[in-house]
Amino acid sequence: MLSIKIAWRNLFRHRGKSMVIGAILFLGAFLLTLGNSVISGMEKGLDKSVVGGFTGDVILISKEQQDPVVLLNMGGKPVKDILRFDTLRPKLESAGLFKNILPVGKGFALALNEQDGVPGFAFLLGVNFRQWKEMFPESMRIMQGNYPDSTGLLMSTGGLDQLYSTMGIWFQPKGFPIDTALLGKDAKEAYPHLTMQNDIVFMGFNEANSTSDIRLPLDGISKFKALNKIWGHFLFVDIASYRRCMGYFSEADQSASLSATQKSLLASDNDNLDALFGTEPPTPAALGPDQTIIAPKQILTTTLPEEAGAYQLVLTRFLPSVDRSQGLDSLQRFLETSGIPLQAVTWQKASGVVGSMTIIIKIALNVFVFLLFFVAIIIIVNTLSMAAMERTSEIGMMRAVGAQKSFITKMFLLETGFLSVVFGGLGILIGVATVLVVRWWGLTTENDILQLLYGGDTFKPLFGIADLILTVIQLTLVTFLASIYPVRVAKSITPLDAISRD
Amino acid sequence: MNIVEINGLTKDYPLDKTIVHALRGVDLKIAQGSLMSIIGPSGSGKTTLLNMIGCVDKATAGTVKIGGVDISGLSDRQITDLRLHKVGFIFQTFNLIPVLNTLENVEFPLLLMGKLSNAQIRAKAKKLLDAVGLGDYFNHRPGELSGGQRQRVAIARALVTEPSIVLADEPTANLDSVTGASILNLMQSMNKELGTTFIFSTHDPDVLQYARSIVKIHDGRIVEA
Incomplete structure (x- = not known):
């Protein structure tokens, strides 16, 4: 006192x-x-x-993936595939840690310029749109057009800006007038003389160099509630289109075996191989007695579950009761002990420079x-x-x-x-x-x-x-x-x- | 009975590259209830001697016993405790705590002791302030008092713990002669009434008449006792 x-x-x-x-x-x-x-x-x-808007608590990637920068790895190597996720999901769910599990395909694609200009680049995110909305209900809002149901393409205003900056083309959902409020700075300057397209051709990049071009109509323009510019690097497509673009085939195609005739044809030294590529489709007689023609559409159709196909990332949200850092530790221990060929990374690690x-x-x-x-x-x-x-x-x-x-x-x-x-x-x-x-x-x-x-x-x-x-x-x-x-x-x-x- | 016993006390101070021999083998015994004056010219060592008796300085050699206790082996805590219980100080410049009023200044050592209740402490402090003639100045801060009044507060504070010894270093040096005389009269009467040992230093010959014994010091040595 x-x-x-x-x-x-x-x-x-x-x-x-x-x-x-x-x-x-x-x-x-x-x-x-x-x-x-x-x-x-x-x-x-x-x-x-x-x-809460894009990555979830923890991102799961293939155990074979060495570089953890799997999200914003501009120009980096493709991310290793996660195969047969349909068999991994039940195992992951048994950990009792997750509220949501969302496998996504992620790859680098070239946006071809059909106006003879410079092509654009983007990360394609192959998603199940319904699952994405379930996991990140508040992440974005549709500014124009529609949120795709099962198939389609969704681009954010940030993504549109970036593509316009490189390609000089403004992509617009069909049937909707241009909303000037959505135009970026460069596009606004060019308006109303904008070069406009309703669809876009993507050519995927993969290590096997076996990609294909796909044309996708733009369903809707979205805007992320935050970090619109950063997430604008990603264009959302349905997982089936994504796989097509990136050159993935179905499980049935992977397991197809070659007949003796096919093998002999491939091994042939015949100088007249060009004869095989006529203007007309080859006849069964030309191919041999044990062959039937399979239409390309059928080749790409998979009868297996969607999640049996290839993914690159699995976005996860923990249960509200699970602390993120403790959850990450528990998950890593669980992956190790249960033999699941995945590894867990935080969004900071996955985002590289941004993280x-x-x-x-x-x-x-x-x-x-x-x-x-x-x-x-x-x-x-x-x-x-x-x-x-x-x-x-x-x-x-x-x-x-x-x-x-x-x-x-x-x-x-x-x-x-x-x-x-x-x-x-x-x-x-x-x-x-x-x-x-x-x-x-x-x-x-x-x-x-x-x-x-x-x-x-x-x-x-x-x-x-x-x-x-x-x-x-x-x-x-x-x-x-x-x-x-x-x-x-x-x-x-x-x-x-x-x-x-x- | 001797309250202070000093044997072979020397005190050296380093001053630049030389050593100042402030005390050169002092032997002194001071009986309980004394009213003693230590006199000598400036620099003779009287303040140093008072400091040694007051346990605020350490000897270079020799011993100082207060109430039979050799202070050389005591820790800082023990010495501080000894000062609190056995020694009262009256400084030349009426050192009071500026933020406390008169009553609180007197209460200060008792509050440090923590032995009495607040009511007892207050009563005791009031009684002493009444005794030194400051019954109407309880709530005055030191800054609102004259030099003489402040010195009276210092005397009341020095006496409130009923110490064995009260040390006063030139207590009248900063006072006019009338006020100085009243202070010395007060010390004299307290000495008689309470039996407290008063030791004060001075070089004022008028002050000497109040002392019952005189110790004369010169060049660090007692030349007359």
């Missing part, structure tokens, strides 16, 4: 120094609040935009907070040490009349503590008010990097209970660390120092 009384009154007696330290603590607490809010908002925003960028932004913010921390400590240490030395007579006299060093320590810690509570508390309050104003203001951006910092299109810093606790802990730590040296100075003052000053 005595030390509290002295400490409290000392703050008013040394108003100037109290104000200096208080101002630093205020500013520190204010900036810590903002910093923590930005980090928290970014994490929450990215969680919503990325995990790294978010980590870099987060580190930069944390470094900023740490520097703030450090500078605040240095200034407070300096001011408090000077205050301690200026109070040599007072402290020495207290020691002379019987105050222990612990009393002096308590008095100093209380003084700094009061300042921290009053000014730091005020800093936090003003910081929270600023966060609320910024959230209300709703700053938006189209810039990719800023979108990562914002955790979406809109800057929404967040200050929850956890952030409050974190900020209070940081502030307490600053106060405590800043008090250590001045307390040592004060404790080292002896009664003799006070008497010598007389």
